Amino acid sequence: MATLTVNGAVHKLDVEPEMPLLWALRNEIGLTGTKYGCGIAQCGACTVIIDGKAVRSCVTPVSSAEGKQITTIEGLAEHGKPHPVQAAWIAEDVPQCGYCQSGQIMSAVALLKQKPKPTDADIDTITNICRCGTYVRVRRAIHIAASSKA
């Protein structure tokens, strides 16, 4: 039995401790906003935030996430108000197919926590893949979110 705290809600799951958090979120808890893209921590579609840090949930065993605060894309908004990063994403129409964008947004949120005013070089440290090639707008939206938080 594993106990996970996801977006503030406590979930008791009867799963193998080595099950990656991604599949516990998607298949057991039913939070499908976090996406499967590669399974080997390459693409970042599965990015969630654990205790403030961006983590690739496809290679994070459930056992290592126990007792920690897990935030998924579904938990970013507060009182129905989109997180400033989400608002910037919407304002800039960043998504195309949209599949990678949960992960992009979670990576951006984590970056802005550490670097509230990121430079382009800081933004370059985000390694999430977008096959549609939305990087121009991802970059712009991160800068906008950074200025809106000020």
Next chain:
Amino acid sequence: MAMTQTKNAETISRRQFVVTGTTLAGGMALGLMVPGAARAATPEMGTRYWADDLAAPGEVNAWVVINPDDSVILRCPMAEMGQGTGSGLPMLLAEELECDWKNVKVEFASVNRNIRESNVYRDMLTVGSRGIRSTYEYVQQGGASARARLVAAAAAKWNVPAETCEAAKGVVRHTSSGRSLRYGQLVADAAKITLAAEPKIKSPDQFKLVGTRQPRLDSAVKSNGSAKYGIDTREAGQLFASIMSCPVPGGKLVSVDDSAIAGRRGIKQVVKLDDAVAVVADNYWRANEALKALKISWDGGAAATTDSEQFAQAYRDALDGPMVTVRNDGDAKAVIGASKNVVEAVYETPLLAHATMEPCNATVHLKADRLDIWMGSQSALANAMMAAQLAGLKPEQVYFHQAYLGGGFGRRSNGDELRQAILVAQAGKIDKPLQLLWSREQDMRADRFRPQSAIRMKGSLTADGKLEALYIVSACGSIQRSADPKAASNGIDNTSIEGIGPSVPYNKVTNWYTGSLLKNTHIPVSYWRSVGGSQNTFYMESFIDELAHAAGKDPLEFRRSLTDRADSLSVLNKLAEMSNWGSDLPKGSGRGISLADNHGAIGGHVAEVTVDASGAVHVTRVFAATDAYHVVNPNLVEAQIEGGVIFGLTAMLYGEINIKNGAPQQSNFDSYRMVRLADAPDVKAALALTGGSDDRGKPKWGGVGECSVAPIAAAVANAIFHATGKRIRSLPFKNVKLTELTRL
């Protein structure tokens, strides 16, 4: 078994983000409220994306539903895979309907209904950048016909001629008396109206909404995790399967030893197909882990001894063999034979995978008299028909629920994943909903790849540096023959030659020969965003650059001399202006240009690169101009252009699928590298629209999904040449050792 306080995440997300409304039909239409967002007043695409399969009482026709509260539901017949047609087609509908755009919701049109109602939504085929240009007439008609009925219903109520009434913003007004009725008050009567003739659709000069910059309808649901892709399908009792196809395409399964997974938790069964093995479980991870633990024996057949080097040699050798003439203007052979100024080069490109971010998947629920399918597909109708045949059902017994597509790029059209899901459900006698999800490894290895090819180009220049003749021979995998060996029986497959014979932006080269040899291997090949242009524009535009260099001409001016097409010149002029063409660049930098006529638009790029002493190249900026004649929404067209540049740049820099022992070797993003933020250039997109009419006298609409993919490889290669004097004739660039190349 999960024991959670919140059984269903959808409940949470809906409670947090979504206001639910019930349509007259009892169906649910979800609209998003984004309090505090700058553009809360824009329409949004719902999270529940497919339309009901039954006609709704609020319908004016199959395209338009008007609710009593005057909100409008518009049906989109095309898939939304990021290209924006899910926002563009509703704009065309709303333009004709004269409804309030802010009060619109969108659904994907029902495939089942299309089957039952004589293809009311037509082919539902989202390929070839034709989402607007091949649909606008019947989509506009759907909106116009609905509007005319609403007006007629109001006119009948007032007992006045319909011509004396006007429709705007969801209200019909009797102009002289000032009386008015809202669409919601008219819909019941409007649906019963029969018109003597359907109304004419608007021409572009009459548009008010179309052509303006509008937000995407799906940005919000794609920014909060609530957009549902095929992979997100969760039906009651659903099982999950992971599958592995024979590593050598065309090979067969020999045997499976499943002793290693005996007694594993959650595993329901191992299903053997002729050419694949699947494991079915209660959780996808368990299924995939078990699949990896199986000991599987395959028979790859004769193809199991082949590799990429053999293929590359075979394509190059084929250039010396017989060709099928696909273009023959003037006498290129004679002109080149008599010339003292001939440039010649051989180029080649590898196989490429699509690598959609959402791996291919299909969820099926197969019953004796009904098949439900949940997936994102570029060809939902054709997939449903295929599924009916495979399942032994009538087409109208198939219910295809179209989801958002996590990327398409040509991959999500032939239904390989659906075929496998049905076969597994049949072989395993699975009576529950079953989601077959390809692991990334399966998705990459079992792809139908962009064809491999080689080309030899010769061109001759006059003494004053004018291009007088081109002689091109190409050996390329045939997409049509890969799908059907009997196809292209005359030796001509347009997908292999677009960009080197047909579909070129130049019309002033008087002597032009193109010969084509279609050459397939056991590796399946298929449509890959920009199709033939993905390799042929790299060839053509690099070679044009070689010719410009040999002629001592400026590459942009040289291109201008090759065409008097208004669209090509419009793009060249825009590129010159936006890139400040000809201005000085710092040492170690280069600037390259490239132009394509690809899938309904002229796309042109100027790329800027820096090259360091080690030969490392960084693409810093790309200026991308497009002439797509008429466009629906410049915001989304620019997004397509920006993204297409990156898609093509990944192929140019990194893309290759190698074959060894008959099997594709790359299997994930570690070995099949993608452009990421750190190597993504700044892309400036601009429109250079010439409008105009086609040869039927109808407005010329462009296609914008692919025209920005084709040019980028040559633009970057030409920029590298500009910086270094070194010519890239083989892709991907990662295999090129720039320091070892000779300066030309």
